[in-house]
Amino acid sequence: MALAISDQVRALMRPSAAALEPYDPGFSPVEVNLSANENTYGMPPAVRERLNAALAATPLNRYPVPLADALRQRIADWHGVTPAQVCVGNGGDELLFNLFLAFGGPGHVLVNCPPTFSVYGLYAGLVDTPVVDVPRDPVTLRPNMDALVEAARTAHLVILTSPNNPTGDVASRQDVARLCQACPGIVLLDEAYMEFAPDGTTCEDLVNTYPNLAVLHTFSKAFAFAGGRLGYILADPSVVGALAAVRQPYTVDVLVQAAAEVIADSRADFQPTIDCIKAERTRVYQALLGMGGLGVTVWPSCANFLCVRVPDAPRVWATLRDRHSILVRNFSSTPGLGGCLRVTIGKPEENDRVLAALNQILSQSSKEA
Ligand SMILES: *Cc1c(COP(=O)(O)O)cnc(C)c1O
Numbered sequence: 001m002a003l004a005i006s007d008q009v010r011a012l013m014r015p016s017a018a019a020l021e022p023y024d025p026g027f028s029p030v031e032v033n034l035s036a037n038e039n040t041y042g043m044p045p046a047v048r049e050r051l052n053a054a055l056a057a058t059p060l061n062r063y064p065v066p067l068a069d070a071l072r073q074r075i076a077d078w079h080g081v082t083p084a085q086v087c088v089g090n091g092g093d094e095l096l097f098n099l100f101l102a103f104g105g106p107g108h109v110l111v112n113c114p115p116t117f118s119v120y121g122l123y124a125g126l127v128d129t130p131v132v133d134v135p136r137d138p139v140t141l142r143p144n145m146d147a148l149v150e151a152a153r154t155a156h157l158v159i160l161t162s163p164n165n166p167t168g169d170v171a172s173r174q175d176v177a178r179l180c181q182a183c184p185g186i187v188l189l190d191e192a193y194m195e196f197a198p199d200g201t202t203c204e205d206l207v208n209t210y211p212n213l214a215v216l217h218t219f220s221k222a223f224a225f226a227g228g229r230l231g232y233i234l235a236d237p238s239v240v241g242a243l244a245a246v247r248q249p250y251t252v253d254v255l256v257q258a259a260a261e262v263i264a265d266s267r268a269d270f271q272p273t274i275d276c277i278k279a280e281r282t283r284v285y286q287a288l289l290g291m292g293g294l295g296v297t298v299w300p301s302c303a304n305f306l307c308v309r310v311p312d313a314p315r316v317w318a319t320l321r322d323r324h325s326i327l328v329r330n331f332s333s334t335p336g337l338g339g340c341l342r343v344t345i346g347k348p349e350e351n352d353r354v355l356a357a358l359n360q361i362l363s364q365s366s367k368e369a
Contacts, residue, residue, distance in 0.1 A: 092231030168301025
């Protein structure tokens, strides 16, 4: 049920908070949920068993270690940095919020590159951060790097997402380096989907070159842990210090720390499903390209989703949900994404259902037209 804020209560709220509504992820009970870029394969059973044992052995009477030192050490070893260069959070979302608490605020400009993850603009607004948008190219949906670098010169914070949500494109090393050099503030490179990109695409190692670069990762997508809430930032120790100063100390609880240690140790076990998702992405992309005659446009993606433009997208979205029990994400009212849906890549049988349903809906409407 949607929560409503009464006029009386709204009048009591801080103006930037009063401008908001409670978050509604638009979930409805369906057979095939491909709306939130989750890993629909779930955890490999052997990993889940080890995770269960770790949870069962975790005492609950003591407060968690605030920065999850044991987990931090594992993440540091994994990425070839020191533990002082790692900050954990209750999902990447909390770290993004902390980033705005620490570096945003009145007079602290965010340079954003829409269409992209809506959370950046939301959190910017919540702490009264002015936003300068440098829109992506309307056709390729890729960032205008020259304009972005120019805008970065006076920014306190720049966010670039690679692979970008929902467009799927990645930033080059050179792009990231240029931004870090131009920006006197912090450059946040959001690599939430990097595990699905070709090897060598990550720019995380540049945190050792640029003290103003912070790279965000999450266990929510490739590591099938969206429900557990664990994200982390790799950055200069001083930037980690700033994040640690504003964060609530106990948001990554003992159970999540224990589970995340197991996942970090077991990361190789996730590779087969990641490879399968990547192969499925290619297959679904090709199939959608083949539906060009039905008015479908699809962009190449390095993430676990595809951005697809279809005729009459709101109706297609609703028909998928109501007739086919398939939920995808409707972006058709987002500026720059008219007609676009975002389809998470799931298991082969889930992807088959989406393709068959889209084919049916669009063939039907092209006959009627
Ligand atoms: C999913 C996502 C995140 C973080 O998700 P959490 O579940 O909060 O870790 C961050 N950035 C982008 C672009 C995402 O799509």
